[in-house]
Amino acid sequence: MxxxxxxxxxxxxxxxxxxxxxxxxxxxxxxxxxxxxxxAFKIQRDDLVSSDALRVAICGSGSPMPDPNRRPACNVVMAAGHIFVVDAGPGSWSNASGWRLPMDKVEAVLLTHFHSDHIGDLGEVNLQSWVAARPAPLLVYGGPGVERVVNGFNEAFAMDASHRIAHHGADYLKPELGVMQPRVIADAAGGVLADGDEVVVFDKDGIKITAFAVDHHPILPAYGYRFDYKGRSVVFTGDTVKDENIARFSKGADVLISEAMLMQVVEKMQAVATQYGRDRFAKILHDIRDYHIAPGDAADLAAEAGVRHLVFSHVIPPLPQWLGARMFTRDTDRPGLDVHLGFDGMLITLQADGGAATFDDLSP
Ligand SMILES: [Zn+2]
Ligand SMILES: [Zn+2]
CATH class of the missing domain: 1.20.890 (cAMP-dependent Protein Kinase, Chain A)
Structure with missing residues (x-):
């Protein structure tokens, strides 16, 4: 021995x-x-954008509650050489930046609503895609009010833009490409979309993006988005309660990416916050329960719509992935429905020629 x-x-x-x-x-x-x-430099993931598939990479699966493992709401959607961003929560873009995607292909951000956990990194998405040589101004879609949000970000980043142009040169950073352009999604009268309304915001190269109303009352506007590409489809709920309009626009979708809140856990948090004299936080924990959706209710909507895969994102409260995967899927067994807990770095691939959805991890 x-x-x-x-x-x-x-x-x-x-x-x-x-x-x-x-x-x-x-x-x-x-x-x-x-x-x-x-x-690091050898890795360049152009293949994720150029190959014939509809893909979603989750750059933020969290909420406003601090969580070292989850940035707030952010999704990158890729198909036919295009990149779209659905929501840009604060700090989320550093996730996407690490994936070596061709950021010059980012052409639009679609905002579900204007809560800070969905818009905080709008300036970063614009700045970094501008530096990556995006060939046109970044378009930012959202309900009425998106002009205020976009103009505000443009103004807040105006000094930064002028510094970078002065340093790198106007040939390298074309000034007009650094200014975002708002695109309002509204009904024919210019109002906020209501149940049953739909607006096609993009229809090119086989990609169709449809905006519809969700119920995040009293937050107005609040929209969801459906992406269709060559028979494959992904729907984003944004923030919402259980709303039949989501089932209506998710009919037959491959994937529904839904927000989710563990109501009983947030209720417990409220009780403990009250016990420790954290009354202001307790009020927030009380108030937020009336404008989010429980996992079981999201599963009901998905099953009703004939959705194949339900993915929870914007999860509240923060939990370790292994524990969250157990708790968020507890009440979600529905015939034919496959359920996942999303995470920062989750890559969902729907090949254009059909076949099963695949779920991978893009994290470095
Ligand atoms: Zn939110
Ligand atoms: Zn919200």
């Missing part, structure tokens, strides 16, 4: 020597960094 101990001892000495080399010798550190840089 002695040789076993000798071997173990040798392994420990070698590991310690290696660690010491990394810790003390600058050339070793430089070589490690150089190889990491090379590995």
């Amino acid at each position: 002695k040789w076993v101990y000798r071997l173990l001892g040798l392994a420990v000495v070698l590991a310690a020597a290696g660690a010491a080399a990394v810790y003390f010798i600058p050339t070793v550190q430089d070589r490690i960094v150089a190889s990491q840089i090379e590995a």
